[in-house]
Amino acid sequence: MLVRAENLGRQTVRALDEIGYAAALFAEAVVWILAGRHWGQPLRLSATAAQMLEIGIHALPVATLLAATVGVMLAIQSLYSLGLFGAQSFAHVGIALSVTREFSPLIIGILVAGRSGSALAARLGTMSINQEIDALQVIGINPVRFLVAPALIAMLIMLPALTMWANLVALGAAGLYVSAALDISVAAYSAGVLEVLSSNDLAHGLGKSALFALLIALLGVVNGTRVKGGAEGIGRATTRSVVQAISAIVVTDMVFAFVATQ
Amino acid sequence: MAGPGEPLIEVRNLSAHYGAEQVLFDVNLAVLEGEVMVIMGGSGSGKSTLLRHLLGLERPSAGQVIVLGSDMAKLRAKNQLALRRQMGVAFQGGALFSSLSVAENVKLPLRERGDLGERTMDIIARLKLEVVNLAGCGDMMPAELSGGMLKRAAVARAIALDPRLLFFDEPSAGLDPTVAAALDELILQLRQAMAMTIVVVTHEMESAFQIADRITVLDHGRVLAVEPVERLLRNKNPRIQNLLNRRAERPEIEAADYLHRLTGDA
Numbered sequence: 001m002l003v004r005a006e007n008l009g010r011q012t013v014r015a016l017d018e019i020g021y022a023a024a025l026f027a028e029a030v031v032w033i034l035a036g037r038h039w040g041q042p043l044r045l046s047a048t049a050a051q052m053l054e055i056g057i058h059a060l061p062v063a064t065l066l067a068a069t070v071g072v073m074l075a076i077q078s079l080y081s082l083g084l085f086g087a088q089s090f091a092h093v094g095i096a097l098s099v100t101r102e103f104s105p106l107i108i109g110i111l112v113a114g115r116s117g118s119a120l121a122a123r124l125g126t127m128s129i130n131q132e133i134d135a136l137q138v139i140g141i142n143p144v145r146f147l148v149a150p151a152l153i154a155m156l157i158m159l160p161a162l163t164m165w166a167n168l169v170a171l172g173a174a175g176l177y178v179s180a181a182l183d184i185s186v187a188a189y190s191a192g193v194l195e196v197l198s199s200n201d202l203a204h205g206l207g208k209s210a211l212f213a214l215l216i217a218l219l220g221v222v223n224g225t226r227v228k229g230g231a232e233g234i235g236r237a238t239t240r241s242v243v244q245a246i247s248a249i250v251v252t253d254m255v256f257a258f259v260a261t262q
Numbered sequence: 263m264a265g266p267g268e269p270l271i272e273v274r275n276l277s278a279h280y281g282a283e284q285v286l287f288d289v290n291l292a293v294l295e296g297e298v299m300v301i302m303g304g305s306g307s308g309k310s311t312l313l314r315h316l317l318g319l320e321r322p323s324a325g326q327v328i329v330l331g332s333d334m335a336k337l338r339a340k341n342q343l344a345l346r347r348q349m350g351v352a353f354q355g356g357a358l359f360s361s362l363s364v365a366e367n368v369k370l371p372l373r374e375r376g377d378l379g380e381r382t383m384d385i386i387a388r389l390k391l392e393v394v395n396l397a398g399c400g401d402m403m404p405a406e407l408s409g410g411m412l413k414r415a416a417v418a419r420a421i422a423l424d425p426r427l428l429f430f431d432e433p434s435a436g437l438d439p440t441v442a443a444a445l446d447e448l449i450l451q452l453r454q455a456m457a458m459t460i461v462v463v464t465h466e467m468e469s470a471f472q473i474a475d476r477i478t479v480l481d482h483g484r485v486l487a488v489e490p491v492e493r494l495l496r497n498k499n500p501r502i503q504n505l506l507n508r509r510a511e512r513p514e515i516e517a518a519d520y521l522h523r524l525t526g527d528a
Contacts, residue, residue, distance in 0.1 A: 039340070040376055041374070126360075127359075130355055130357055130360075131353045131354070131355065131357040132357050132358075132359055132360075134314075134317075134319055134351075134353065134357065135351070135353055135357040135358075135359075137317075137318075137319060137346075138317050138318075138319070138346055138349065138350075138351045139346065139370060139371045139374060139419075140342075140343040140346040140347055140371070140374060141370075141374055142339075
């Protein structure tokens with residue numbers, strides 16, 4: 001019993017410690033992004049571009065596939081459930097709202113957490129074990145500016161961008177299915193979708209994805225830089241960063257939806 | 263030829279902890295200009311921790327580390343940067359950035375200085391690679407280098423800005439004896455040619471005797487001796503003699519403790 005209480009206490013302290021560390025990292029990264037140029041250590045644009053390529057462009061094929069599948073899945077489910085009371089012609093309403101407000105940010109968030117959050121943790125973990133982070137410090141390069149800031153910026157730009165792309169693909173795929181199933185024209189479906197969607201719905205989804213980007217980047221960095229215990233430790237940190245990021249995304253999603261709809 | 267100069271590094275009453283465990287106890291040490299100081303000790307002696315403090319990578323729990331006249335822990339970020347440009351470090355495994363070529367690694371400290379043209383940086387990088395006998399390897403990636411080459415590339419990066427102070431962490435660890443000897447030779451050449459003050463952390467005695475002007479012996483976080491090589495060899499302290507003669511230290515065992523450990527009862 002005592003041991004359990006002790007463990008609980010230790011885990012709580014560790015969790016608080018990590019949250020504090022993440023907050024400090026975020027603050028430091030923002031300071032470097034804003035003031036780095038003034039101090040003669042500007043944001044590394046080439047590294048940021050490389051990260052954007054990796055996080056965003058290289059994820060396009062799988063993001064497209066996932067978004068199209070989710071779009072068709074939603075179309076099938078909407079037609080089925082609305083068909084129960086003969087309201088199939090309203091399918092586009094449910095599809096448009098749930099894709100832009102919920103499914104695109106969530107699916108893309110989970111995809112990027114698995115692809116890039118883990119890669120970030122593994123990269124930083126390896127660098128930390130190889131003393132590359134120490135080497136940066138002794139060369140006089142701030143590791144937050146050099147490693148964290150580019151990843152953070154790239155994530156904050158590319159995740160909403162990918163989400164926007166997923167919106168288009170999912171709505172398009174759903175449209176093809178709905179128009180075939182209900183025998184209406186794609187143009188009529190598109191007009192219906194555009195009529196339903198407001199900029200508020202898009203902002204809701206994209207805002208969420210920016211928040212997810214922050215969570216994925218910070219959890220990747222925190223787990224990566226705190227690696228202990230060689231190759232095995234890197235594996236553990238990578239797994240931990242993915243699990244934590246996906247959990248954080250799902251919980252944040254719920255909280256965000258609640259707050260934003262009040 | 264012990265350096266007659268001023269102390270470039272002064273460690274005063276340094277204590278350090280990892281969590282609750284104390285790893286350095288009241289360490290005092292001065293490194294004089296122009297000398298090769300070897301910090302020697304077995305594993306767990308605290309020598310790596312001491313090095314991290316000399317580099318300003320850790321904050322002391324008590325005491326001061328004064329490098330080139332400034333207290334590392336109290337410096338503002340900007341001044342710390344200026345200070346670090348006068349220090350070079352060759353880490354144990356090289357710590358080269360794996361995503362950059364060897365030449366780019368050497369150029370990184372130059373690039374961060376921000377006031378050199380690409381062409382100048384190319385020339386400096388080639389020059390430094392020549393110094394460590396890696397001419398023509400600039401375009402290779404770190405993963406393509408052997409252990410000895412990695413360490414030499416790390417030296418090239420460490421001397422890119424012509425530092426006054428050069429640190430080596432376990433230069434001969436993991437190298438075969440010939441390659442290790444060549445690296446020792448390189449360390450001496452650097453001191454000779456570039457008038458650097460050099461601090462080497464190692465557990466290899468042969469290498470230490472080869473290159474050191476003075477040796478600091480650390481044992482369980484305490485300084486046992488800071489002496490020139492000849493004096494150290496005559497030192498009568500039994501722990502130093504054990505270390506020098508590679509005698510394994512037998513931990514003192516209490517019969518009752520031993521029994522408890524075996525049976526697992528607290």
